[in-house]
Amino acid sequence: METTDGAALDFAGVRAEFDLPTQFPSAALAEAELAVADRDRLVGDREDATDLPLVTIDPPGSKDLDQALYVETTRTGFRLHYAIADLGTFVEPGGALDAEVQKRGQTIYLPDGNVPLHPPILSEGAASLLPGQIRPSALWSIDLDKDGVPGQVRVRRALVRSIDQFDYDGVQATIDAGNPHPSIAALPALGRLRREHAVQRGALELQLPEQDVATDGNGGWKLTLRPRNNVDAWNAEMSLLTGMSAASLMVEAGIGVLRTLPEPDDGAIEWLRRSARSLGINWARTDSVAVMLAGLDPSSPESLALYMDATRLLRGAGYTAFDGTLPELTTHAGLGAAYAHVTAPLRRLVDRFGAEICLAVSADKPVPDWVRAVLPELPGLMGGSDTLTSKVDKACLDQAEAWVLTDHIGQEFDAVVLRAEANSAEIFLTDPPVIAKCAGENFQEGQHIRVRLLDADVVRRKVAFEKVISDV
Known part of the structure; x- marks a missing residue:
């Protein structure tokens, strides 16, 4: 489809403006292909966990599957098995692919295709947790009591095999109908408990409308609101639980890279209280920001306005790396806990390094020197890629809005x-x-x-x- 002046309705202009790469260097591709061909490295010293009935939950059509999960009930509560794609198996430290991945920082998603962090032969192939395929993973097992409080945590390298690939709406439909897949039948119960803990910790959830750009089926584009159902929220809690478990391992070991956010000052909280009063929203003095936000009706205009105002409390997030001495700030105020990125290594650079740290600490082994060497650079690398991704996302939305509204x-x-x-x-x-x-x-x-x-x-x-x- 074209505009009235003959211009194509694609996002090539955005790609050009931000100089997004169109291909991988030949040396990086060669390393990826060699890693895939060397199947022996997939086995190594790994636990065989292919009997675990893991499943994936992702947007429809996804091929870069980072996580697979299985939630089971136990005599004392729950156990979360969470398999994460193991990129450490495929990326040679200090090689051409490692250099390119560090340069990119993360996958950038545009409406007409992504700019992947890793070559598709890895991200959509040999490293992706596709159903029915044996894959190397960093396998987390987290035991929780009946109240959803985590206890013993273990992570190790393992071979896994996802038995099915689901999407959020499909899983939600089966849960609503009372016939969820056995591998995630316990997800609603654990997910609800973890959501309650999130509010108690002071985690802030801003239910602002999420715009998305989708094809209109005629070669053009349309604007949609991205739905977020209960399964989406519960699945996110499993990822957050794993990230918080990773942060605990890092803090205890005195080495890691955390996602951090300072606590808002009293002035910012009082400013938000004034905003709530002006909107006619009742906020009891005894209630935290998290409790107040959790009690709002997301569909009301007053709630939308207060959610927008509350984004002020989430400014200043970054990455904090440390090795030997704990930093002054180790927590993320928006989550009410210490947290580390480890669950999306196909799409985010820092997760591969976080996984290697946790694997070493859990096995009581030294953190590899190549990880320690790059650790101080990770906050800058991730901060730069976050900034670029935000700019690209905004440019794509702005472009789509202009296209959709141009005839109105x-x-x-x-x-x-x-x-x-x-x-x-x-x-x-x-x-x-x-x-x-x-x-x-x-x-x-x-x-x-x-x-x-x-x-x-x-x-x-x-x-x-x-x-x-x-x-x-």
């Missing part, structure tokens, strides 16, 4: 004010789902208003709205 200049839309400023506001349109700036005066957060589309520039990727003044 002059039309009026219903909107909700998310954040009010002196002479403008951030607004949310539900149809089409657009978050944009709007010119005007006397905005009130949470207010329903009418807005008029003034411009939709597909070249500059800009849309402009103005507040409609009622004659009544």
Whole structure:
């Protein structure tokens, strides 16, 4: 599909603007192919856990499958088996592929295809936990009591075989119908318990609408809201539990790389309380921010506005590496705990290094020198790739919004004010789902208003709205 001026409706312009790589260096590809061909390295000194009935839960059509899980009930509570793709098997430290992966930092997802962290022969093939395939993994086993409190944690290298690949909506449907797959029949019970612990810890969940760009089936694009059902939340809790277990191992051993966020100061909390009062939201003095947010109705405009205001509390997240001396900050305020990235090594550089640290610590072995050598560089490498990914994501959304709205200049839309400023506001349109700036005066957060589309520039990727003044 093309625009009226003949320009193709793809994201080549975004790729060019941010100089995203289009292919891997030949030396990196050669190393990946050699690693796949050398099947003996897949076995090595590994536990055979291919009898575990692990399954994957990912968006439909996913091929880069990082995690497979099996949740079982035990006499004393639960046991989570969580297999993570083992990239340490395939990436030679200090080699050409390692250098390219460090340069990329993470997979960048665009609506018309991704820019992968690893060559597809690995990320969608030999390293991916595809169903029915024996794969090397870092296998976590975490025991929890009947209240969902974790106890013994073990991680080791193992061979695993996923028995099925599911998506979130499909799993949710089976749970709602009362016939979940046996491997995840205990997920709802454990997931609910872990969500309760998250609120008790002070974890902040902001249920803001998540925009997505999808094909419209005719060669163009449409804007959608990404649904998040209970299974999505429960599955995320399994990943968070593993990441918190990894952080505990790192802190105890005195070496690792954590995802950190400082606690918000009292001024920021009081500012949020004033915002809640102005929106008519009752926030008891005895309730934490997490408890208050968990009690909101995500569908109300007042809640959306307060979620947007609460994003202020999550600014300043970063990565903290340490070796020998614990840093002053070891926790992530948004999660209410120490946390480390280890569950998505196909898509994120730091997870491979985090996995190697945990594997060594759990086996009471020294952390490899090649890990220690790169450790101080990881915060900068990940920070740079996070910034780039955020810019690309925003550019793709901006481009799609301009394409979708270009034929609607002059039309009026219903909107909700998310954040009010002196002479403008951030607004949310539900149809089409657009978050944009709007010119005007006397905005009130949470207010329903009418807005008029003034411009939709597909070249500059800009849309402009103005507040409609009622004659009544």
